Amino acid sequence: MGSMVLYNYFRSSTSYRVRLAMHMKGLDFEYKPINLLKSEQRSPEYLKINPLGGVPTLVHNGKVIPESFAIMEYLDEVFPEPALFPKDAYLKARIRQVCEVINSFMHPMGNLKTLKYMEQHHGYTQEQKEEWFKHWATQGLQTLESTLKEFAGTYSFGNQVTMADLFLIPQLVTCQRFKVDLSPYPTLVKISENCNKLEAFQKAHPFKQIDTPEEFKK
Template sequence: MSDIVLHGYWRSGTSYRTRIALALKGLDYDYRAVDLRAGEQHGETYRALQPQGLVPAMEVGGDVLVQSPAIIEYLEERWPEPALLPTGPVDRAAVRGMAAIIGCDVHPLGNLRILKYLTGELGQPPESVRSWVNRWIGDGFAALETLIAKHGGAFAFGDRPGLVECYLLPQVYSAARFQTDLSPFPKLMAVAERALADERIAAAHPDRQPDADGETK
């Protein structure tokens, strides 16, 4: 039994990015599935753990950490090697900025609760929701394509996978679900394909999680 317990959902982008970070750090953890479609995140038990009712939450050493950026930063500080960030302050800021394009400006606009609001309270049809998601993915990926051309090597920043890949791969997975045209982003997609060839990262894929059910919608 591991000292780390990750509460997540197989298809959640934030859970996926946290799994990648744990995998790149080589850390073992116990996984506790939270079924978002069944509403388990709103139950008293989970709300006592994570007051927002969002995934992931991570228990470690008797403490509970929430919000994937904070969890990943904790992992980097607690287990600095292998590093997710480069060494210099400017390079570290550049990597954090690339990750934030997804974490701050793309992913939040297409997560489950936003999509439910669009289809529920606002009554938007599926084609409008798809257009909404694709707009923000396209804007973010266009910026990342430029930054990868500037900073990238084999991966998004330099020649080994790190923080950017933690954020990028879940968004590429989401883009495929929403049929986003990814042909304008060849450098970004080359990074994603190379990262997915790494077995550590591949093991974090949604389809390989114990609660995966094959649902694609």
């Protein structure tokens, strides 16, 4: 396995995705907290390993990998068990579709730097930021619900945890933080309940990390 260092932040959904992949595969790693609220993601030292100034970044045996999807696909190749994709090419493509809806469409709209920009350049209040997030999240959630209604079993795609679950659950937690009502999405809620029964999901949860502030610990 070698040495694994994960630069991440308890509440970051992209960090949570990677923690899920690590715990699913039973990998030990050193947890290096990067406090986004203290702008540690933009320190000159961190920008050397992640020039876009985001978490997570994985360093495996001295090799640096930024970007959560890239990290997770790397882990899945290097540590193939349990596999995060099925062999079927069509299902693989549909799982990547789900991941991309979250990664490329939903996540950036709630990212700290996006919301900060809206606040600083357009005077958005907290309420307006929540409204902005909800507007985009709703389109994403509707897409995910209609897609997964077709494919879900216990989890997003049948009865094995796949990459889709590792993207979905953190995004749902972010939606709840922004007070998005999840009741119109029963398939997503059921998948989330099932995933959260698994040990890997409990270990990776934002409120269970070494940098989780006391007020969030349950």
